[in-house]
Amino acid sequence: MSNLTETLALIAALGIAVQWLGWRARVPTIVLLLGCGLLAGPVLGVIRPSESLGPAYPALIELGVAAILFEGGLSLRWHELRQTAAGVWRLATLGVALSLGLGTLAAHLLGGLSWPVALVFAAIAVVTGPTVILPLLRQARLRRRPASLLKWEGIVNDPIGALLAVVLFEAMVSPGSPELGHTLAELLLGLVGAAAFGAAAGWSLGRLYLAGQVPEYLKGALALGVALGVFALANLVFVESGLVAATVMGVVLGNMGLPSIEEVRRFKESVAVLLVSGIFLLLSADLDPEILLALDWRSALLIVAMVLVVRPLAVLLATLGSGLEWRERVLLGWIAPRGIVAAAVAGVLGPGLVARGFADGALLLPLVFTLILVTVVAHGFSLGWLARRLGLSAAAREGLLICGASPWSCALAETLLAQQVPVRLADRSWHRLRAARQAGVPVYYGELLSEHAEGELELTDFGSLLAISGNDAYDSLVCAQYAPAFERRRVYQFPVESGHAQRRPGAGSRGRPFLVEGLQFEDLQREWYRGWTFQVTRLGEGFDLAALRRSLPEGARLVLLIDAAEGVRLAAADAPFRAAPGQRVLWFGPKGERGGGGDERG
Incomplete structure (x- = not known):
């Protein structure tokens, strides 16, 4: 299907139909979306997103991710941090560093990747996408604290991982690469600058709402429009920092105690459901089966190590002495589905690595997409079961x-x-x-x-x-x-x-x-x-x-x-x-x- 209008209409209709089917059948919706996309794209050839959308394809993905992260920021509440602040801080700092180090070692020693490609792969694998986590939490019905930990980690680490991958890419493969100290300073500057810009935008918009300068029917749409504008402006200053700015804007706006914030949240939640459905269908439908054939047994070993060794070990070490129960640490160590941001960043940096002379950079996208498929399926079907076995979920809302x-x-x-x-x-x-x-x-x-x-x-x-x-x-x-x-x-x-x-x-x-x-x-x-x-x-x-x-x-x-x-x-x-x-x-x-x-x- 090459017609743009027909493609977008079919994606929207399929996405919402699959969302309803997942709710009705009590099956993880993300798994169904991936399966439906693979069936409609590589198997049947009904949808070819990159052909139908052309240059607009990556732009739609980026804007959709920004809107989803903004909606995730709106759902983060400060009161949730009363019992989880230490755990969230550890996961967003020490957890990221450990995941990056262990993932790089696994990618180089087990996957056979060169050090620069291994480092970029590990940086991308740091993220646990909120586009996957939030729908899974909605169906798994976890207790408040483990749900809050997974939600905060996913939303906070997603933009951090994307920014980290871009900075490391520029530092490791560009001519005249700067020293490690300069790279870390650049990363910190991007994070702080984007966070400050997003916080200022969220606070300013909230003040407009409180002053009665925005009519009720425009509040949801205006919040979305400003978030996309903040995302684009931040990216002009520092690449990939727009995701951080959009997320922080959502957090600030959602915690200002605005009288109409619930209406804004419901509007954004509806938009996010449509975007998550559409983006997952687009990405999976556009997957070329031949890229997966480039993987060998070493690639399979790397994926297994990332899921069964790197993530659990990084979480267990990062949360030592954090006050979390062992059951919560086990759940966090297993549940880490990757999502849209990982695929989007890999799709950009993979060809860039090849263009800079790293032939194994061609493996970046198939490796990341395989990691997404494995974690979405494995964690999507096991989250509810594991949470019930660990006593972290209500067996039935009776x-x-x-x-x-x-x-x-x-x-x-x-x-x-x-x-x-x-x-x-x-x-x-x-x-x-x-x-x-x-x-x-x-x-x-x-x-x-x-x-x-x-x-x-x-x-x-x-x-x-x-x-x-x-x-x-x-x-x-x-x-x-x-x-x-x-x-x-x-x-x-x-x-x-x-x-x-x-x-x-x-x-x-x-x-x-x-x-x-x-x-x-x-x-x-x-x-x-x-x-x-x-x-x-x-x-x-x-x-x-x-x-x-x-x-x-x-x-x-x-x-x-x-x-x-x-x-x-x-x-x-x-x-x-x-x-x-x-x-x-x-x-x-x-x-x-x-x-x-x-x-x-x-």
Whole structure:
């Protein structure tokens, strides 16, 4: 396909389709994107990006990477560094140095590369691309600290690795190469200058937002436009420093406490998903199978050493005495998928090495692309499994986060806890949490809408949110805040006032309606004080949901379903309540009057 319009349209459609398929099938999306690109490009020949796009091909890749790193910077929060600062600092400094040294030795001694080519290869291999890490983290559901370490390392090291590779290339292969001290000074100058420029741009744009000088509909687009401008200007001063500038700009802008930053983040996240999909398809579709044939057994040995020896050893040595647990160090030592930046830099520096008289520079691109393929597949499929084995990931998001402490919600939380379901009750009143605390229910005392809650709560334990504070407007705000983390279909709120549309938030800003239409918060409270309790019934082959409904006392309400695989599913007014044999149904009804079947608790 040589038509530019058709190529871009097909790339966009394929990318989003693969993203949806990966989410639906719970398969690492990056692996599917690489497979789809290889199928559409080298295998079937449907897409030839370099032919269709011509000179615009590398430019699109560079701009896409800059936008992705800016979006990654926006997602980095300072509060995440409270427990990970030492680890991130070690990985970004000592870890980079060790990876560079060990990788160079492996490339020269095992891969047979000349010292200059080995050094450039090792510098490129330092990066752990956020274009791969972020989608994997979204699916693997790691605990906060290991996820933060992987995210910060990927986003920080990506531009550093690219800049390091370019500086070393110029220092090692250019005529009249400067001494090592001059090279390091040049690298440091590029890093500091680009970081300062990006920080100034982010702070200035944030001040414009705070001063009300930018309309709401332009904020996301303006942030993206400025980030791309900062990237281009920084590159004019120092090659590849634009990635550093764009990343730092995102970090500064994302941590200024801007009122509308969440809207900017969501806009940029949507753009980043499209860009990641498109760029991975473009790179894999443009791969020439013949370049992989240039690799021999020494190349295979080098790739194995980079994955199984260099990365684990560099991480283990760099994090000694950093306060990280051994399980976290093992996970970090294994997970290091390379991504778009590595491929883009190798595609530029490989031909440059050949032009300077290093014939083995032709192996740089196939080596890097093979490393990308191996790490994306190996780490993409193993991250979730390894994290669960190490106890660093929630095996299933089956828990329930409840916003609003009342006698009714406290009893609900206590019943779920007795059923071995992760639950946490959140409220701004220490007094209202008293009964839950005395019953041993985990609580969060504070404001769910605060940044403190975002840093304190381990959301990987919970698959659903129920907002039942007794205030419609507040519950709607909580649902809107946490909908991206839980998905909107798993965010519920209980209407306080039924039938008063003029006094209720619009449907688009509320969670799903909990229980049935017409029921009010005061009704539940009244029934609780009349002696109603929560009870659990396990369904079986001879006792299905219909039989349970018939056996329930008059007025009893089905509240939620507990499933071993899918976790908690609440009853909603906008969907029928369904349950299968083996699942547990929690219902609320008169005390002492139980449904038949396998009752487990009253």
